[in-house]
Amino acid sequence: MEEQKDVLGRLEAAVEKKLQELGGVNSRLQRKIFDLHAIFEITRQLNSILELEKLLDAILLVASEQAGSATAAMVITSSNPEELSFWRSRGLISVENLPPLSGNSHLAETLLRKKRGITLSELEQILPADSKEVCFLKSLRLELCFPLTSREKIIGILFLGPRSSKGKYxxxxxxxxxxxxxxxxxxxxxxxxxxxxxxxxxxxxxAQVQLAEKEKLAALGELAASLAHEINNPLGIIKNYLALLQQESHKNQSSLEYIEIIKDELRRVANIIQELLNLYQPQKKEEFKPTDVVSVLHESLDLLESDLEERHITLERKIDGSASVISAREEELKQVFLNLLMNSRDFTPPGGKINVSLIQRNGNLEIEFSDSGIGIPESDLKKIFVPFFTTKEKGKGTGLGLSICRRIIQEHQGNIEARNLKGGGASFLIRLPLN
Incomplete structure (x- = not known):
């Protein structure tokens, strides 16, 4: 009887132990089911974010909240698939300027091999204590690293800081x-x-816009060439007969004056035709080559400085003399600078001032021509670069100069804009990429 009780006691203890084990297994299974459901929901929601920066920020937020950490950082591959260089962070000082991590670094290879997250203490056992990776994690107080992998390659690393509750992971x-x-x-x-x-x-x-623009320019070029041919023929005949009239009318002063007026107008028509051809008809151009923009700008300003002095207009230069060499067509840049300077000159009264500046900003050279003239009517600002549009008096401009300037700057991958200054006058700003 005692023996039976002993056996039953052992059976009850064994059953109790098994039930406890099953309870523990059940709890772990429940936790895993809960975790998998949470992971499914998180992934489903994040899958709807297609903007990369927003997605990385959302991942950092979710991961740090799930881990109970106030700090997190992430780096992924960018243009170079062998280099982890695109950084984002949460709760840390800016890490965007941190140096890239090699995809072949000890840290990356360790994470790729283990295919799971590792702690700083575990990493210290694998890597030398003075390794760059260990020192990096310690400097930012990061305790966990997780690999993001695709096709057996590491595409990113997620870092997490210590838990806010100071408990261990x-x-x-x-x-x-x-x-x-x-x-x-x-x-x-x-x-x-x-x-x-x-x-x-x-x-x-x-590319489609550029192709359409090229086709449009090609069609306009053909039209310009055709118009030029049709207009030049009668112009040639008129010029010949004017020469004959001039010979016969040398005694009649008023006739000579009329003939000179007609000749001036004919020259103006010829100039318009030539500028029209220059604008729309492809020309054989010099090759792009390394060009010192500061030097070209100074040369252009020197050409008109004496003319400005005669008109009692002050020319002020604020030109940053540091590295300003870009790939460009020197003569075309000079043409743009001269055109803008003459434009400022024509609208600046005696006693006025023209400021020309050049600085480097955000990877561009910014060249600005500003004057103390009358400015540009607001209604004309949007039309200022349209071919044949001019704010000058009749007979003093063709309206093609600024159009040509814009075309040249665009061919140099830059842009040009016009604006009015608060204190009066106008400004033309050119941006040319340094690279």
Missing amino acids: QALDLEFLSTLVNNLAVTVENARLYQSIKTANLEVQR
Whole structure:
């Protein structure tokens, strides 16, 4: 009897132990089901974000909240697939200017091999204590690293700081976060693919616009050449007969004056035709070559400085003499600078001032011509670069100079804009890319 009780007691204890084990397994399964559901919901929501920067910021927010950490950082591959260089962070000082991490670094290779998150203490056991990766993590107080992989290659690394509660990360935390990050790697790849498709579509649209513009210019070039031919023929005949009239009318002073007026107008028509051809008809151009824009600008200003002095107009130069060499056509740039300077001169009264400046800003050379003249009527600002539009008096401008300037600057991958100054006068700003 006692023996039976002993056996039953052992059976009850064994059953109790098994029930406890099953309870523990059930709890872990419940936790895993809950975690997987949470991962599914998080991934589903983040999959709807297609803008890469917004997606990375959202991943940092979700990961840090799930981990209970106030700080997080992330780096992914950019243009070079072998280099992790595109940084984002949350709760840290700006990491956007941090140096890139090599895709072949010890940290990247360790994460790729383990295919899961690792702690700083674990990394210290694998890598030398003075390794760059360990020192980097310590400097930013980051404790966890997770790999984002695609096709057996590392495309990014997620870093997490210490828990806000100062508790340690547990094995289940690492398992959950590793699974989450593995799923989000696909989301990041989708966003990058969307970004590349979007960029490609923009390039196609830009190419289509350029092609349409070229076709339009080609058609206008043919029209300009045809018009020039048709107009030049009668102009030649008129010039010949004017020469004969001049010979016969040398005694009649008033006739000679009329003939001179007609000749001036004919020259003006010829100039308009030539500028029309220059604007729309493709010309054989010099090659782009390294050009010192500062030197070209000074040369252009020197050519008109004495003329400005005679008109009692002050020319002030504020030109940054540092590196300003770009790939350009020197003569065309000089043509633009002279045209803008003469334009400022024509609208600046005696005693006025013209300011010319050159600075480097945001990867561009910015060249500005500003004057103290009457400015440009607001209604004319949008039309100022339209061919044949001019604000000058009749007979003093063809309206093609600024159109040619804009075409030249656009061919140099730059842009030009006009605006009025608050204190009076107008400004023309050119931006030319340094690269």
